[in-house]
Amino acid sequence: MIRPTVPAALAAAALVVGPAASATAMPAPQALSMSVLATSDVHGHALNWDYFTDSPYPAGEELGLDRAKTVVDGIRAEKGEESVLLVDNGDSIQGNPLTSYFSSTEPVTESGLDHPMAVASNLMGYDAQVTGNHEYNYGLDMLDYYEQQTDFPVLAANALETATGEPHNDPTTMIERTIDGETVQVGIVGLTNPGSRIWDKKHLEGTIEFEDMVTSAQxxxxxxxxxxxxxxxxxxxxxxxxxxxxxxxxxxQENIATSIATEVPDIDVVVAGHSHQDQPEEVVTQSDGTQALITQPNYWARSVSEVELNLVPDEDGDGFTIDWDDAAPSVTPHYLQGDVAESQEMADAMSSYHEETVDYVNQTIAKASETMSAKTSRYEDTAILDFIGHVMTEKTEEGLAGTDYEDLPVLA
Ligand SMILES: [Zn+2]
Incomplete structure (x- = not known):
């Protein structure tokens, strides 16, 4: 895995000032701080680039993993890599011309190229990801190809193979970190959207079945x-x-993040997504009276959620628990608009994919000898709509040729 390295001087400074265990006596475990960073619904936005306008997103609307990486690297350098977790909440491999080009036009499963979002996500250094519904858009072969190339587990506890009843992807992962000399274990369960059974029926029917997300979490x-x-x-x-x-x-149910948080007391933090909302922080009371935090980062890598957890020794003394009393969890949403540097490392890693996509979307497919305006198409017949109708009928007739329907009149 390619990981950003903490500059040597900074690492040395951290060693000097860090509350390392005393050489003379083992102090009692103290409060530990951990940051959980999250992105969601990235939809192929590795770069701050709008392929439809062939330009960066306008000032004030910037986004992308290239900017997210700068923020994440900064937090890792500040807090130490062991104290920072980075997760993604799915809908990564579909959603813009970059991903459609390398999934449909020139599929990486055929060309043998690395999946561009695996390259981008490995560079981010994610610790875990869940499949979103759009991870199934190009079929299981594409998802499996992507998953094999990621340096981190791609989870989905409730997407079960019909043949075996077992999850197709790993259901959970356990991440172990050493913070201030103490071992901290973070368990992650991935819950994907059961709506895929309808939206991607053609890919999943007879192969994958979905369990309710709360039930799997329980x-x-x-x-x-x-x-x-x-x-x-x-x-x-x-x-x-x-x-x-x-x-x-x-x-x-499609949108159920609140119930996952309230109905599963063992869960401390829910990273929500899918609905493309910017909802950085909500604390809910769980069915047993304890608390959980829900964070939803903004979509298309417009923000990175930073959940700060303060951990204190648990009652048994054999582990840690979240301090909800004196230093409750809080969220800092890091918005990526405005003055955020774009990672050169990300730009370099994506450059060949990016250029191929730009070339593809900008190629000339035909030339009009006259200007055809759509300005009045809403209320009167115009040449451009006639032209589009003509192309549609021609292509449909081509598609029907040689089938039972080839004699049907095609209208547009
Ligand atoms: Zn989704």
């Missing part, structure tokens, strides 16, 4: 606790529950 979160997790995070590709919705497992 299975796996206690297991992670039993395995020694000090903190349990749900990467949940789902928006918050709409007002008035009651959790009903039989409905395989």
């Amino acid at each position: 299975t796996y979160a206690p297991q992670l606790k039993e395995q020694g997790a000090d903190v349990v995070i749900a990467l949940a590709h789902t928006g918050k529950d709409p007002a008035g919705q009651q959790w009903d497992a039989s409905q395989l």
Whole structure:
């Protein structure tokens, strides 16, 4: 895995000032600080580039993993890599011309190129990701190809293979970190959106079945606790529950992040997504009276959520627990608009993919000898709409040729 390195001087400084264990006596474990950074619904936006206008996103609307990387690297340098976790909440490999080009036009599964979002995401140094519904858009072969190239686990506890009843992807992962000389274990469960059974029926019917997200969380979160997790995070590709919705497992509800947080007391943090909302922080009371935090980073890598967790020794003294009393978790949303540097490393890693995509979308496919304006197309017949209609009928007739329907009249 390529990881940003902390400058040597900075690392040395951290050694000097860090609250390292005393040489003379082992002090009692003290409060530890950990940051969980999250992105969601990146949709192919590795770079701050709008392929439709062939230019960077305008001032004030900038986005992208190239900017996110600068923020993440900065936090890692400041806090130390061991104290920082980075997760992504899915819908990464679909959503813009970069991803459609390398999935449909020139599929990486055929060309053998590395998946561009695996390259970008490995450079980010994610620790875990969950599949979003759009991870299934190009079929399981593309998802598997991507997953094989990532340096981190791509999770989905509730997407079960019909043949075996087992999750197609890993359901959970346990991340171990050493912070101030103490071992901290973070359990992560990935919950993908069951709506994929409808939206990607053509790819998934008969192959993958979906379990309700809360139900899967209720299975796996206690297991992670039993395995020694000090903190349990749900990467949940789902928006918050709409007002008035009651959790009903039989409905395989689409937006259920709030219920995941409230109905699964072993979960401490829910990373929400899918609904493309900017909802950095909400603390909810769980069914057993304890608390959990929900964060939803803004979509298209417009922001990085930073969840700060303060950990204190737990009652048994054999691990840590989140301090909800004196230093409760809080979220800093790092917005990527304006004066945020774009990572040159990311630009370099993506340059061949980026240039090939730019060349493709900018190629001339035809030349009009006259200007055809659509300005009045809304209320009168215009040449441009006639032209589009003509192309549509021609292409449809081509598609029907040789089929049972080839004699049907095609109208547009
Ligand atoms: Zn989604």
